[in-house]
Amino acid sequence: MPLKIVPVIMAGGKGTRLWPLSRSAAPKQFLQFLGDHSLFQKTLKRVADAEWYEQPVIVTNSEFRFMAAEQAMTVDVPLSSILLEPVARNTAPALAAAAFLVQRDYGDNAVMQVLASDHEIDSNTHYFDCIATARDTAMAGKLVTFGITPTEPATGYGYIETGTDLHSGAKTVARFVEKPDQARAEQLLASGRYLWNSGMFMLPVSLFLSQMAAFAPAVHEATQKAVQSSVSDLDFVRLDAATFSEAPDISVDYAVFEKTLHAAVVPSSFSWSDLGSWDSVWAIGDKDEFGNVVGQKATVSNTRNSLVLSRDIHLAVHGLDDMAVIASEDAVYVGHLADSQNVGQIVKSLAKAPKTRQLTQIHPTSYKPWGAVASVLSGERFEVKRLRVTPGRKISLQKHHHRSEHWIVVRGTAEITIGDKTHLLHENESIYIQQGEVHRLSNPGKIPLELIEVQTGSYLKDDDVIRLDDEFGRV
Structure with missing residues (x-):
């Protein structure tokens, strides 16, 4: 049996090119665009075959750690570890730290496959043929990248x-x-010798780290120390912040691949997209007879070659051609599909203005280690929220100085502790928590717990949460 591959999934990016659905606090890898799973979950499922793979290592940051763990649990893919970067330092330090962790846990002969968590890939038989070729090439002493056979003179790769x-x-x-301009891209495509750089790799860890030491010694030294001084926190491995911060901010291409004599590439013609813009989402979607990709919460009429998606409200679109119409709970984007590469400019403009900055950062729905919370309605001295608690999870033991809360169970069973008393609530039952009372909510059942929370008081922001005990280490 060939050596199993250790998958390393990069899941720390904060891109907003698919705004308004993607935000800096809810990036595209954790969102569902088309289908029932997020891009991150689809990536996990591609490495779930125990005959090919060891359990995956996730590289992300503290902000996304619970989101990554929750989504992995939802698709029933056990993880080897979740490696937390204390600061963003580009791909070379991230991969070096992952390699040291893999070497520690799996030995000097380990081979790791590096995958982006936000790519759309058709994992057919040809895909796994490319994986096998890359693994064999890596075991023969090469640092391997995957080169995608170009289908057009793209300037974004x-x-x-x-x-x-x-x-x-x-x-x-x-x-x-x-990344070339249009004329240069056409020349590269016509030559037949060039492939798109996918950003995916197959790396024998010992060779990779030796090449990192040779060509990027500062990265090697800082990340080695950061792993050696790392600490385990629940299911996470926290890199030492002081030493990891000393690593230069540099990509693995610049640090190693452009300098090493051991680089190899596997020509790969499987379907691949980095989903960097709305037109690329349209390109991979299932189209109707008029070329439209339409989400479940949308209706189109006399419309052609368009992408129409909504997270919450129902969209009705008429008389459009080559358009993207994308709605989140609190913002709508409308623009030509051909111009969707320019969404980033709009996001920058929104981020500069205090009144719209939050639209680029967070969703009305935010993910918590215990589930999710969505703002439904807010006004002077009140706010209504929708809470979802994952089976077996509980919020922190807490109190509030400035607000009271009413909880109404919509679905599931809630175990609620108020002071020294515990209450079991079922659907259509409610309870009141007075201002200052110590309380905790948990889901003892087998299905998600859904509640409506009504907050009333003089101050309703999250910094009025006084945590007394927390299973996620947030006290």
Whole structure:
């Protein structure tokens, strides 16, 4: 049996190119765009085969740690560990830290596959043929990247020039090319020697770390110390902040791949997209007879070649062509699909203005380690929220100085502690928590617990939560 691969999934990005659905606190990898799973969950499912893979290592940050753990649990994919970056330092330090962790847990001969958590990939038979080729090439002493066969002269990707053939079926890397302009991209495509740089890798950890030490010693030293001084926190591995912060902010391409003599590329023609813009979401979607990709909460009429998606409200669209109409709970984007690469400029404008800055950062629905909470209605001295508590989870033992709360159970069973008394509430039952009372909510059942929470008081912001005990270490 060939050596199992250790998957390393990069899930710390905060991109907002798919605004208004993606926000800095709710990036695209954790969102459902088309289908029943997020991009992160789809990535997890691609590495769930125990014949091919060890349990995956997730690289993310403290802000997304519970979201990643929750989504992995939802699709029943056990994790090896969740590695938390204290600060963002680009891909070279992130992968070096992951390699040291994999080396520690799986030995010097381990091979790790690096995957982005926000790519859409058709994991068919050809895909796994490419994985096998990459694994064999890595075990033969190469640092392997996956080069996607171009289908158009795209300007949004870097390119890889292929070199000579290797016995494994891979090729040597002649050089890496930065994202080209349109004319240059057409030249690269016409030559037949260039592939898109996917940002996915297959790396023998010992060779990778030796090359990091040779070409990026500051990264190697800082990340090695950060892993050695890391601490376990629940299901997470926290890198030492002081030493990890000393690592230079540099990509793995610049740090290693453009300098090493051991680089190889696997030409890959499976369906792949980094979903970097709304037109790329439209491109992979199931289209109706008029070329439209339409979400469940939308109706279109006399419309062609358009993308219409809504998270909450129902959209009715008439008489459009080549348009993206995207609605979240609190914002709507309308623009030509062909111009969707420019969404980032709108986001920058929104982020500059105090009145709209929050629209680029958080959703009305925010994810918690115990579930999720969504704002339904707010006004002077009151706010209405919808709470969802995952089976077996509980919020912190807490109190509030400035507000009271009313809880109404909509679905499931709630175990509520107020002071020294415990109450069991079922659907259509409610309870009142007075200002200052110590309380806790938990879900003892097997299905998600859903409640409506009505807050009343002089001050309703989250910093009035006084935590006395918390299973997630937030006291």
